[in-house]
Amino acid sequence: xxxxxxxxxxxxxxxxxxxxxxxxxxxxxxxxxxxxxxxxxxxxxxxxxxxxxxxxxxxxxxxxxxxxxxxxxxxxxxxxxxxxxxxxxxxxxxxxxxxxxxxxxxxxxxxxxxxxxxxxxxxxxxxxxxxxxxxxxxxxxxxxxxxxxxxxxxxxxxxxxxxxxxxxxxxxxxxxxxxxxxxxxxxxxxxxxxxxxxxxxxxxxxxxxxxxxxxxxxxxxxxxxxxxxxxxxxxxxxxxxxxxxxxxxxxxxxxxxxxxxxxxxxxxxxxxxxxxxxxxxxxxxxxxxxxxxxxxxxxxxxxxxxxxxxxxxxxxxxxxxxxxxxxxxxxxxxxxxxxxxxxxxxxxxxxxxxxxxxxxxxxxxxxxxxxxxxxxxxxxxxxxxxxxxxxxxxxxxxxxxxxxxxxxxxxxxxxxxxxxxxxxxxxxxxxxxxxxxxxxxxxxxxxxxxxxxxxxxxxxxxxxxxxxxxxxxxxxxxxxxxxxxxxxxxxxxxxxxxxxxxxxxxxxxxxxxxxxxxxxxxxxxxxxxxxxxxxxxxxxxxxxxxxxxxxxxxxxxxxxxxxxxxxxxxxxxxxxxxxxxxxxxxxxxxxxxxxxxxxxxxxxxxxxxxxxxxxxxxxxxxxxxxxxxxxxxxxxxxxxxxxxxxxxxxxxxxxxxxxxxxxxxxxxxxxxxxxxxxxxxxxxxxxxxxxxxxxxxxxxxxxxxxxxxxxxxxxxxxxxxxxxxxxxxxxxxxxxxxxxxxxxxxxxxxxxxxxxxxxxxxxxxxxxxxxxxxxx
Amino acid sequence: xxxxxxxxxxxxxxxxxxxxxxxxxxxxxxxxxxxxxxxxxxxxxxxxxxxxxxxxxxxxxxxxxxxxxxxxxxxxxxxxxxxxxxxxxxxxxxxxxxxxxxxxxxxxxxxxxxxxxxxxxxxxxxxxxxxxxxxxxxxxxxxxxxxxxxxxxxxxxx
Numbered sequence: 001x002x003x004x005x006x007x008x009x010x011x012x013x014x015x016x017x018x019x020x021x022x023x024x025x026x027x028x029x030x031x032x033x034x035x036x037x038x039x040x041x042x043x044x045x046x047x048x049x050x051x052x053x054x055x056x057x058x059x060x061x062x063x064x065x066x067x068x069x070x071x072x073x074x075x076x077x078x079x080x081x082x083x084x085x086x087x088x089x090x091x092x093x094x095x096x097x098x099x100x101x102x103x104x105x106x107x108x109x110x111x112x113x114x115x116x117x118x119x120x121x122x123x124x125x126x127x128x129x130x131x132x133x134x135x136x137x138x139x140x141x142x143x144x145x146x147x148x149x150x151x152x153x154x155x156x157x158x159x160x161x162x163x164x165x166x167x168x169x170x171x172x173x174x175x176x177x178x179x180x181x182x183x184x185x186x187x188x189x190x191x192x193x194x195x196x197x198x199x200x201x202x203x204x205x206x207x208x209x210x211x212x213x214x215x216x217x218x219x220x221x222x223x224x225x226x227x228x229x230x231x232x233x234x235x236x237x238x239x240x241x242x243x244x245x246x247x248x249x250x251x252x253x254x255x256x257x258x259x260x261x262x263x264x265x266x267x268x269x270x271x272x273x274x275x276x277x278x279x280x281x282x283x284x285x286x287x288x289x290x291x292x293x294x295x296x297x298x299x300x301x302x303x304x305x306x307x308x309x310x311x312x313x314x315x316x317x318x319x320x321x322x323x324x325x326x327x328x329x330x331x332x333x334x335x336x337x338x339x340x341x342x343x344x345x346x347x348x349x350x351x352x353x354x355x356x357x358x359x360x361x362x363x364x365x366x367x368x369x370x371x372x373x374x375x376x377x378x379x380x381x382x383x384x385x386x387x388x389x390x391x392x393x394x395x396x397x398x399x400x401x402x403x404x405x406x407x408x409x410x411x412x413x414x415x416x417x418x419x420x421x422x423x424x425x426x427x428x429x430x431x432x433x434x435x436x437x438x439x440x441x442x443x444x445x446x447x448x449x450x451x452x453x454x455x456x457x458x459x460x461x462x463x464x465x466x467x468x469x470x471x472x473x474x475x476x477x478x479x480x481x482x483x484x485x486x487x488x489x490x491x492x493x494x495x496x497x498x499x500x501x502x503x504x505x506x507x508x509x510x511x512x513x514x515x516x517x518x519x520x521x522x523x524x525x526x527x528x529x530x531x532x533x534x535x536x537x538x539x540x541x542x543x544x545x546x547x548x549x550x551x552x553x554x555x556x557x558x559x560x561x562x563x564x565x566x567x568x569x570x571x572x573x574x575x576x577x578x579x580x581x582x583x584x585x586x587x588x589x590x591x592x593x594x595x596x597x598x599x600x601x602x603x604x605x606x607x608x609x610x611x612x613x614x615x616x617x618x619x620x621x622x623x624x625x626x627x628x629x630x631x632x633x634x635x636x637x638x639x640x641x642x643x644x645x646x647x648x649x650x651x652x653x654x655x656x657x658x659x660x661x662x663x664x665x666x667x668x669x670x671x672x673x674x675x676x677x678x679x680x681x682x683x684x685x686x687x688x689x690x691x692x693x694x695x696x697x698x699x700x701x702x703x704x705x706x707x708x709x710x711x712x713x714x715x716x717x718x719x720x721x722x723x724x725x726x727x728x729x730x731x732x733x734x735x736x737x738x739x740x741x742x743x744x745x746x747x748x749x750x751x752x753x754x755x756x757x758x759x760x761x762x763x764x765x766x767x768x769x770x771x772x773x774x775x776x
Numbered sequence: 777x778x779x780x781x782x783x784x785x786x787x788x789x790x791x792x793x794x795x796x797x798x799x800x801x802x803x804x805x806x807x808x809x810x811x812x813x814x815x816x817x818x819x820x821x822x823x824x825x826x827x828x829x830x831x832x833x834x835x836x837x838x839x840x841x842x843x844x845x846x847x848x849x850x851x852x853x854x855x856x857x858x859x860x861x862x863x864x865x866x867x868x869x870x871x872x873x874x875x876x877x878x879x880x881x882x883x884x885x886x887x888x889x890x891x892x893x894x895x896x897x898x899x900x901x902x903x904x905x906x907x908x909x910x911x912x913x914x915x916x917x918x919x920x921x922x923x924x925x926x927x928x929x930x931x932x933x934x
Binding site for chain 2: 011012014015016017018019020021022023024025027028107194195196197198199245246247248250277279280281482483484485661662664665668669670671672673695696697701703704705707711
């Protein structure tokens with residue numbers, strides 16, 4: 001297919017506003033009469049509230065109202081309604097709102113907060129799922145079995161298990177019976193923060209007429225709208241949610257979280273907008289955390305390297321509230337096969353309530369956690385079999401004619417992991433590895449990867465497209481631009497279908513549920529695929545409308561008409577034509593009488609036949625996969641144990657590159673983010689559940705000095721059948737293979753297997769020294 | 777206690793009333809409506825609040841407001857002229873260094889201060905300046921390339 005616009009670089013439509021500081025982010029919004037909230041959090045993560053004394057705080061200067069949660073009689077949540085906007089009689093995590101002050105300015109609110117006195121009775125604190133699962137553990141949610149939830153998910157009650165998912169494929173006993181070798185391993189991907197540079201925040205306004213208006217730095221305005229409407233017993237149409245420019249998301253600004261808290265606080269001052277923007281500390285402890293996933297692998301394999309069976313246990317410390325976090329666990333569990341076909345699977349996942357901030361979406365959505373285990377296992381198994389790890393992988397790769405754990409057949413159009421693997425192998429493994437010298441050990445490591453969206457069956461993205469009187473086009477959608485560049489995806493795809501230059505297509509710069517077409521939420525690396533398809537559909541409908549009007553203008557049959565971007569013309573005689581601009585608002589005949597419709601269309605697109613799991617935990621729950629491979633060349637400094645990444649290579653089968661400069665940026669940024677997870681980042685808690693490093697100066701966020709000296713980024717383009725022009729998702733995939741590639745390289749360098757991240761230098765140095773001593 | 781201070785912002789003299797607790801960033805954003813400087817961390821780590829004070833790149837989130845008295849401040853709002861972008865801004869866009877855009881103004885101001893002081897800054901000096909800024913989107917690759925391109929273009933002009 002020869003493409004004119006798709007695959008070309010164009011400048012982002014938001015670039016100039018962003019680089020001149022004129023883009024409006026949440027904290028840049030000032031509304032008339034606006035008040036500011038400060039929120040009190042507890043000193044310990046799990047406790048009963050005995051009393052709250054707000055009398056002194058109420059007398060502080062500038063204070064309008066002090067709010068507690070003691071009369072709250074509702075729960076909220078999108079998948080499981082297990083959350084309260086403010087603690088009622090107990091706190092379950094260190095960032096839980098206990099009380100709030102509304103004041104004229106943020107400083108006054110903060111000052112008054114210090115005057116609130118709360119008495120607590122401490123309860124045992126569980127940070128790790130393994131502790132929360134112990135016999136006689138105190139229940140963090142004694143009523144978990146009674147919570148409303150979507151069908152097929154949620155807690156049974158009586159334990160701290162918030163959700164259990166089990167996938168059975170084939171016959172696991174038979175599978176292990178056929179194995180010549182069974183290898184086991186345990187891995188850990190600890191808590192960390194998505195940590196966008198823009199902290200999360202919300203403004204809420206309860207109008208005097210009973211309607212509610214919300215502004216949030218969120219990626220799911222429609223989920224917020226529906227959840228808030230449910231809480232306040234309003235028609236959904238009476239809640240309006242605005243999304244301004246969002247300063248990065250990476251997962252944790254999804255789902256409905258702080259919006260409910262700020263809406264609750266604002267409900268005490270109808271008519272006044274209330275703003276709350278997280279401090280960096282609050283962004284760490286009062287929004288969503290990522291990961292917290294321990295995995296156990298048991299793999300059966302024949303002497304010749306054929307994989308026969310996989311048993312995994314995925315243990316997700318889901319934090320104080322599960323809601324959508326359980327889908328991270330479920331995605332992690334059914335994708336724990338990685339890029340390999342196992343005829344027999346027993347994949348067992350648990351989300352367990354613990355006393356950390358709720359754990360939710362983080363770029364990669366469960367995939368990197370379990371594929372860390374699988375890709376390390378592949379290297380370990382190859383070593384035990386005395387086999388080339390590339391050969392072992394190639395023998396077992398998923399691909400055409402193979403079935404995923406979910407029981408979905410794969411086709412050529414699902415992409416080619418082998419091609420991606422060959423690219424990064426050639427990039428990193430050509431030639432001999434550098435030899436150890438006085439300063440460094442050298443190593444090379446590889447990981448293959450895959451990701452499916454882990455969405456919802458009803459997830460769709462909509463497009464509203466209108467032709468203007470000059471033939472230019474305006475497009476409005478509900479997808480949140482968080483930096484990933486979806487606005488240019490929309491423009492390029494629309495330009496291609498409509499055959500007009502992207503400069504004549506303008507796209508939305510904000511989302512407003514009153515005007516934006518519905519979208520579930522902008523997650524799962526699905527916008528290009530679903531949103532792009534919605535654009536194609538809306539554009540084709542518009543061309544159809546233009547032709548219908550042109551039939552009347554040119555007095556001919558529909559099927560004799562063609563469209564070239566500027567004109568509708570008669571295919572048998574192109575000189576008989578009418579300008580698109582003369583059709584956009586209907587066609588005006590010589591006497592002024594106008595015929596035909598105004599050309600504006602709507603459409604949506606969801607993944608075809610996406611389903612809920614069946615009794616075996618299987619079903620059509622992947623639908624689309626992006627495969628890829630990553631590899632790296634590292635060195636380990638002998639003096640310090642520091643791991644330095646000299647060269648990182650990534651290749652993904654994305655079906656079709658839409659915008660080269662943006663896709664490279666997505667991958668380079670994703671690799672860096674996951675290198676942060678692999679080498680530096682961890683959100684740590686003490687035994688009281690107090691966060692030990694809730695600030696950037698203590699949380700080792702990677703800087704330019706941590707970036708790989710070189711990144712090679714390449715794309716395979718095996719067209720898919722769903723996305724626009726064959727394109728597939730790529731937003732999350734770059735983070736998935738990074739940790740295992742680095743850990744495999746560490747083994748290559750020093751012969752030590754690591755099973756947990758982050759790999760800090762002291763740990764690496766100590767392990768090398770331990771090994772050297774033993775060796776003597 | 778509130779007090780009045782006078783300083784220059786983007787070439788214009790301003791007098792504002794400040795409270796003792798206010799930081800430079802509060803004054804710029806809240807008192808003067810210059811919201812192009814961003815708050816990301818409160819402990820001078822992320823660099824999103826960086827402005828140029830008397831020729832030096834400073835993190836305004838930790839700068840006491842009263843210290844601005846008499847200072848000459850340049851913010852992101854003062855760096856371009858109408859529709860004419862500064863070469864640093866142009867180069868960063870060209871290199872694809874703008875994604876979510878939240879860290880972008882601070883980085884522009886850091887590079888402005890650096891190249892104004894030393895247009896011949898080495899790659900290491902440029903990296904050291906950029907290491908004062910956190911970016912979650914780009915992996916820094918495009919930002920570094922944009923900085924080098926900006927330097928090249930500024931050199932051509934000078």
